[in-house]
Amino acid sequence: MSEPYIMLKDICKSFGSVKANNNISIDVNKGEILALLGENGSGKSTLVNMLSGIYTPDSGSIYIDGKPVSFRSPKDAISAGIGMVHQHFKLIDVFTAAENIVMGQQKNVITRTKKMEEKITELNEKYGLSIVPGKKVYDMSVSEKQSVEIMKILYCGADVLILDEPTAVLTPQEIDALFDILRKMKSKGCSIIIITHKMAEVLSISDRVTVLRKGESIATVKTSETTPQQLTEMMVGSAVSLEIERPKAELSEKPLLSVKNLLLKNSDNVPVINNMSFDVYGGEILGVAGIAGSGQKELCEIIAGLQKATGGDITFDGSSILGLSPHAILKKGISMSFIPEDRLGMGLVAGMSITDNVILKSYNRNPGPFLDRKFAKSLAQQIVHDFDISTPSVNHEVKKLSGGNIQKVLLGREIWLNPRVLITAYPVRGLDIGASYNIYHILNEQKKKGVAVLFIGEDLDVLKSISDRLMVIHNGEIVDTVDPETVTKEDIGLMMLGHSREEGDAV
């Protein structure tokens, strides 16, 4: 085979003292899918951002078709045929698909709608997409929006597609559809780089994998010649077990947390949470699966007292807590902990030290107007020690810690309070594998102690392995609560789209 089509050679890029990319080289052929695998902070996004013209490398060179290029802006990259689909879509909600697609590349003042639509239809057929040009973005599902992003790139004739974590927001069915499109593009000669940290996807879609770790490329291997175990070890740098435990624990007699007919309507009077009822017992982990934005955030915040519900009831160990502020819940002596999705924005004070953060919920325990600084310091030292938080000192600002350590500060603080109910929303989001397993372990320990754990998750494999029961929600409603040991991922996927299991077969 001749020269690879795209080649990045010895790329270096630093941010401050952090070397995000250190002498990384990758290459992609025409008609090939390359997976970039690596933990958070390993430099994947930085690398592709240089290929798409968002960053410029400190040193190293980029070749397309053997010729060296240098991009000053994403526009340069696009005109060289390179397009990127970002993790967060860059679409204008009130515009139609077609308007978003042609945005920024119109040469004529007058839009030739018909010609444009013809071209979209043609591309639809060619790559197996199904974009309705006149549909407004706000009416689209997440996967439709993603298709528009892909079309945007195809429309301007690019033949190199970069996808940054494209599957994070999709259901299993949508992922399959996306992969079909990608395979079709590959067969038409496109080069595709896909960033992901999900092993199963790497194996199913890519031809070759480049593994990055801490800003360096560890190895590039043929997908057909590798195993998940091998890839994980390259990614983490040491052998890890991919098993998540599900220890048995004794269930409490009565549910500790009970949600009955919970209803929340938004300002347009549309239900965000619709008639939800469920119980969580002490000594179990109730997993919650659902597409992002199905009411998870609202559910957690209502339970924690941060949002007001429209109707229904929530009881904690028999007494109603609905409508109480976090302040009132705390005053009642109710021991409930909420590990929010937004760690630095809600759970912690980003600009304050570990010490100041660990006392956030216990600073008021001593009488009198003064803070107990001694207690604060010893608590911080204890949590740093017990949870093995790596930090130069307890006076270090939390925002300067790594994601895993930030989460440990938050979990450590909440667990120190000895909660009876623990609500966690996406507790391992953004954490590397080692840190994630650490968190799973901590949650299991809590369960063994008899704590009722509500686990809002996104990775179905994890939810299936850690939950004792798994509740699937769609559009603010509970579709079904299933036994995670017997249910299949595909069934969960269908339920996440709103089909109950019985009708699942008909779809």
Add this chain to the structure above:
Amino acid sequence: MMRIQVSKRAGMSRLADTLIRIAAIVISLLLAGAVMAVMGYNPLEIFSKIVTSTTSSFTRFSETINKTILLTTLSLGIAVAFRMKFWNIGAEGQLYMGAFGAALAAFGFPDLPAPLLLTLMALFAFVFGGIWALIPALIKAKFSTSETLVTLMMNYIAFSFISYLQYGPWKDPASLGAAKIARFSDNAILPKVFGIHAGWIITLVLVVIITILMKHTKLGYQIDVLGESETTARYAGMNTIKIMFIAVLISGGLCGMAGFMQASAVEKSITDSMSGGLGFTAVITAWLAKLKPPVIVIVSFAFSMLLQSGKSLQVMGIPSSITEILQGVIIFFVLASEFFINYKISFHKTAKEAE
């Protein structure tokens, strides 16, 4: 070819941070000196005049301290609100209303024994200044208005109100036509301690109290958390509205105290020009001191020297605006130094091949 790259710093030692700030002040003095030289003055002479004209004689020194007292107390008040990210720029108004409160007490009970009357005046000043600040806080809590605008506008109301009193109902008939409010009774005037009015003791006590409040009390902690993130404060079960009201009350109360000291010790009455615009200068001094009470004292003293020396320079035939230039340059450089503290600038040769 060279390429300039700006990147965020990971962290910086306290020493380096301090050095950069000192360097900023030194550079600003050098630059201001250059401006003076261009204008045909000897910078060294002007700098030494700024120092000597404000500290060389006891009268001059005490004048400077009088300003420092006012500026420090106002800055303290502003700092309490700013720590919470409540942008109180209504120190002027709170000062005037505090002075008004003190005057009410002074005119209402002129024959009370001095310690009692002065305490009463201080109390009135604190409450009036506090309430004046509380109004924008209430409106903010109720209608989510911007406190920056409302506190600013409240200044003009307070100022006009004092003017109205001065030219209207409180005009002293004994002043023979001049629009003046009557002098306080002797019992209402702060005594001197070591030749300077007792306000300096009050101010130092306030500095200590506010330092303790911010560093060692639950309220100070709550204020800091609320300033960093309201969501986190709510999440942690804090009563955010109550905390805001208390902090704003303290903030306005301190500015009111400044009004009391100025009225009682310096003006010995109240006038519609008694603040000298220091309520706005205090925003700058509080900010330059990074909202830290002990640093506020130092910055306030330095600024008082600059403000005070303007007049003396004018007498020597040097425009007093020189000191304003100096102030501006210092502020500019110190603020700009923030950039160098947070970011690193590095130079790269472009298109350098690896190896």
